[in-house]
Amino acid sequence: MPDSDLPLKGIRVLDLGIITAGAAASALLADMGADVIKVEAPNYIDPFRVWVDIEKKGDWWNCSPYFNFTNRNKRSLCLDLKKEVGREIFLRLVAVSDVLVENFRRGVMDRLGLGVDALHKVNPNLIIVAISSQGETGPERDVSSFGSTLEATSGMAHLTGSPNGPPVLTGREVNYPDQVVAVFAAGMITAALLSRKKTGFGIHLDISQRELTSFLLGEKFLFDGSVSDREGNADLCMAYQTVARAADGNWIALTDTDGNAVESATNGIHEHETYIRESVAKLPADAALARLKADGFAQSAVLDGQAILQASWFSRSTAFALSPDGQLVKGFPFQFRGTPMRISRPTPKLGQDTASVLGGLLKLSASELASLTNAGVIGDEPSQ
């Protein structure tokens, strides 16, 4: 089936998303067929382009692996929104777009003259998606934070780790709140598109990452704070569950969902907690896994990145995909059967599509584009 059958074909998205939260939400829209135009400026590039381990030579801004992993399937426009002419051009794009995604600090859009009212004035049907740490309102809306901060302030960190140890953060690699908000925000956008079909009106979505992280712990709130201890690796819903270390030092996750596996492993005579951990500790991981499997446990080795890359199932995972340029990039958290999503465009270089976007959508002439380039309003490299 052609990509033209994807559900967001014909939808145009202005993507002011940066790093993960906003940029990955827009990437999901691109995967589902939307024309996503990533907007950066010569004097403000996505911070994900400034990767700490990159040597600043050549076109270093096009080489960040994190950026390239995330921003495939998009077009790139490099336009200075702080200059009045750049802002005017941007508003003309707003007028012909369906969705705008941003996750700047609160107040930035207003200072650019691109607040909700200004945007809806030029396009009353626009779906404006503001993803932020704490939301657009409230006493903490301007408080600076990262995903790990939000794990702490949402209740998640307090519940992570050993019951006998300190709270635990997922850390910079997982950065859980930034990842899940991208999927949630994309879902709110598709719901808003459905709603707009019926009402015809534009919508302003104000999404708080901290709220989402608490929402994903929703059942914990029902106890009025009286039940909120760290859970370790146990799960009240399972007969038995733990992470145990095998003789070769590798960790193994195991779950008995109904009590039958524990019964089988212990013959009903041993105190299971100690017995199972000790049994695993006596065997190398492969042998321990085989034995746990025979007893009926759900089990898996605790895989690191290398082990995942080498797993027999990795190439079939939808979560990663090969870009047309041969690079491994982010894939999809789900897949359609009729018209599968695919990576049809590699991550664009900064400003790669500026001329085609402004020429194609706004009919700017070559001479107009040249004068904008000379004035530093558009470009294809950072000015700083």
Add this chain to the structure above:
Amino acid sequence: MLFDGQDRPRTRGPTNGYGVSGPLEGTRVVEAADITAPLHIRLAIAMAGKIACELGADVAVLEPNGGDPIHKLPPFLPGPERRSAVFEFLNKGKSAISAHRRSGFDDLAAGADAILVDESIRLPDDVTAVVVSTFGPHQPDLQGPASELTIMAMSGVLYLIGEQAGEPFRLPGHQPSYAAGLAAFLAMTAGLLAPTCKIADVCLLDALLWVNWKVVSEPLLKPAALGKAVNEWQVVQAIDGHVALVYMDRDWPALAGLIGDARLRERRFTTRESRLANLDELMTVIRPWFAVRHKADIYREAKLRNIPLGPVWTISDLLSDAQYLERDFLAITPAGVMPRLPVMWNGRRP
């Protein structure tokens, strides 16, 4: 028809449990999973349905004979009824339909706009369907029992959480299921937009791998730096709990100024690299300042200096959180307090 006779929800019209209609008003969703479906699949389906319900959709849960297994999930709320907190959270506002009172799933699905099902359900024609599974139809070689914990192990989530040499820890609650539920809701609403993408597969393994993409990108990017990185952002003890000491390199002067210990100006702590290399010594200098302060006071001081550290709030702390109260995030329901959908839709909760 879907909601006729005794099966009609008690509240007339679309409801999200708060008596307010929403953007998905008029959309009819059916959840169905076989009695044999693993718990994580049932929870993922229920989360997707919950989001739809909160946005005003009519959501019906086809309960297997014997009742919805989520009813029996601990922990239970105080009181003689032993009501499951997870059930109350996920199913508030949905209607339940017992399988034995129905001629069959086809009858129920015929009146629905979308169905959320497990792999065992035969898909009817011409309805938007999201099929939730553990590994997906594209992984025929992956068989056998799985749990949220083993999926976290396979996706590298467990590997990354915890101290460098210590026990790996899982995410709390039901994150693999709920993350897959977010993906299932996205797939369902996308399917409702396009007749060509009516059927989608969501599997917990791929949903969690997508969330945890950096675990795979890291070894590709830095093949020389194998092994688990040290936790740069440490959790430190305060008088009344803990604080997550989150800061970027640019925040270091402000953080050192806040703590005010002259040793923090020494060469061994001046760069990010040197602080990482001397992390134990650094924390020895930093910890005493936090140990004699309350987390709210620490947070106040940090906010004044734009340092992005975060107090480790407990759920109890959050019930009186000024930000959550101001934004009307917590709903008081007959079952207890629970978070509302984390979105303001044109300035109000849907």
